[in-house]
Amino acid sequence: MFEQGVIRPPSEASSLLVRVTRNCPWNKCHFCPAYKGKKFSRRSVEEVKKDIDMMAETYSRHVNDFTSAFLQDADTLILPTDELVEIITHLKEVFPAVERVTTYARAKSMKRKGLEDYYRLKEAGLTRIHTGMESGSLEVLKLISKGIKPEDILTGGLRVVESGISLSEYIMPGVGGKALSREHAMETARILNRIRPDFIRVRTFAVHPKSPIQKMIEEGTFQPMNDEEVVKEIRLLLVTLDKMPSHFRCGDFSLNLLMQVDGRLDTQKEAMIEEIDRYLALTKEQKKAYSLIQRTYPGVLPLDAVRDESVIKQIREELESLEGEEDGFNRYIRRLMSYQLPQLQTECWT
Numbered sequence: 001m002f003e004q005g006v007i008r009p010p011s012e013a014s015s016l017l018v019r020v021t022r023n024c025p026w027n028k029c030h031f032c033p034a035y036k037g038k039k040f041s042r043r044s045v046e047e048v049k050k051d052i053d054m055m056a057e058t059y060s061r062h063v064n065d066f067t068s069a070f071l072q073d074a075d076t077l078i079l080p081t082d083e084l085v086e087i088i089t090h091l092k093e094v095f096p097a098v099e100r101v102t103t104y105a106r107a108k109s110m111k112r113k114g115l116e117d118y119y120r121l122k123e124a125g126l127t128r129i130h131t132g133m134e135s136g137s138l139e140v141l142k143l144i145s146k147g148i149k150p151e152d153i154l155t156g157g158l159r160v161v162e163s164g165i166s167l168s169e170y171i172m173p174g175v176g177g178k179a180l181s182r183e184h185a186m187e188t189a190r191i192l193n194r195i196r197p198d199f200i201r202v203r204t205f206a207v208h209p210k211s212p213i214q215k216m217i218e219e220g221t222f223q224p225m226n227d228e229e230v231v232k233e234i235r236l237l238l239v240t241l242d243k244m245p246s247h248f249r250c251g252d253f254s255l256n257l258l259m260q261v262d263g264r265l266d267t268q269k270e271a272m273i274e275e276i277d278r279y280l281a282l283t284k285e286q287k288k289a290y291s292l293i294q295r296t297y298p299g300v301l302p303l304d305a306v307r308d309e310s311v312i313k314q315i316r317e318e319l320e321s322l323e324g325e326e327d328g329f330n331r332y333i334r335r336l337m338s339y340q341l342p343q344l345q346t347e348c349w350t
Contacts (some may be wrong), residue, residue: 002051002058005072006344007034009130009168010200010252012070012102016055016095020048023101023332026106026147030212031134031175031205035074037346045083056094059106059210066169068100077105077129088124090092102128107148108309110156116162118163122272128198129158136317137183137190139174143222144213157195167197174205174230178223179234189240200241200248200265204230204255206337210349224332226290227257228280234261235276243269254298255340278303284313288329295336 003019021042023035056063058141069091092098103126110131133153135141137330140147155170161168169192178186192200207214207224216222225233236246242256243266251262258279261272282290292315294301305311322329 002054002226006345008070008072009102009104010167014068015100015102016066016069016091017072018048018052018055018069018087018091019072019080020084020103021073021077025078026075026146028145030144031208032342033211033344033349034342034348035228036344042079044267045086052087052094054093054303059207062158063095064097066095066103067097069095070101071097071101074104075109076103077113081113084126085120085124085316088121088126092125098125098279100127102130104130104132105154105156107131107133107156111152112161113156113159115159115163118159118165120128122163122165123309126165128168129160129181130168130170130201132170132172132203133191134172134175135184136172136190137176140180140187141178143180144175148222150187152193152326153191155198158198161197166199167195167198168199168201169195170201170203171237172203172205173233174225178225178229181225181229182236185233185236186240188189188197189237193240193244193247196242196244197246199247201233201252201255202248202261202338203253204257206255206324206341207334208341208344209335209338210344212349224330224334228287228334231257231279232256236281237271238269238273238276239247241265241269248272251300255337257294257299261303273332275303285316285319290338291333292319292322292329295333298340302349329350 004017005019010018023038025040027035080118086102091101129179134144134146136149136150136153140198157167157169170190207217213222217224248263248265249262250256251259261275263272289306289312290301293305322332
């Protein structure tokens with residue numbers, strides 16, 4: 001049978017998954033559990049092409065139903081451009097209905113590719129690159145052991161945009177903790193304003209219980225943010241972002257408290273800020289009720305739901321019980337959020 005990796009972007013749910021590399025070449029980020037305990041390896045072109053042929057045989061009745069494909073795992077662009085072109089070309093020959101080919105890439109690999117490389121990849125059929133910048137702040141990137149610098153994000157991002165390949169930049173509100181929240185928002189907006197990607201995808205930070213950041217919380221060296229504080233950070237980010245033709249996406253990730261804050265920055269920026277302000281205008285009890293309901297049943301929750309006193313009455317006893325312990329409510333919310341993270345493939349983080 002053919003290989004498949006463990007994760008892909010939500011927007012690639014219906015895509016053909018083609019594993020080009022295994023796991024992550026960096027694999028040291030303090031927040032990401034997806035590939036921990038697994039070694040990175042490159043797959044040969046012949047290996048990948050055989051997988052594509054096997055997929056065609058397996059899905060023989062549906063070959064022409066696949067219109068998109070996603071190249072896995074965490075950093076496909078680490079491969080030489082010649083190899084990627086050969087793989088994409090073969091993929092489109094075997095699955096002729098595929099019109100969209102996308103992939104993950106790290107900022108350093110994006111930076112190493114020249115503009116001519118991107119032109120070749122686009123001509124072969126690569127249409128979009130998904131990349132996790134997480135933050136534009138050097139201090140935050142160091143804190144989370146991201147292994148990149150803001151200039152890596154900027155250089156690679158600008159080249160991708162110039163080439164005409166669609167770019168999705170992923171950001172992570174809350175990952176800098178309370179101490180770096182303002183810097184995180186401002187510096188992230190500064191980099192994004194220069195890159196002007198097609199998509200800015202919001203991925204609210206959640207703490208994995210076995211992560212180094214959980215240990216930092218226990219040691220008192222990292223102060224996690226609560227839901228209201230993260231929403232305020234997202235508001236500052238939005239206010240600082242330019243009105244540009246980028247889609248600011250919260251709606252494709254259930255760890256985002258306000259999934260309804262989703263729209264184009266050039267036409268819907270004010271509306272998104274207004275929705276955040278409606279949340280911030282809720283009472284303290286209503287905000288906690290909103291967090292508890294949305295974190296228990298992830299999805300888009302109308303703010304009016306917690307303005308209904310009958311709803312509050314149903315969960316007031318639980319709210320009071322959680323608040324009976326020191327920081328009990330916030331610790332419970334963090335635990336609920338951690339359930340939505342990818343699970344470790346091994347027993348250990350390293």
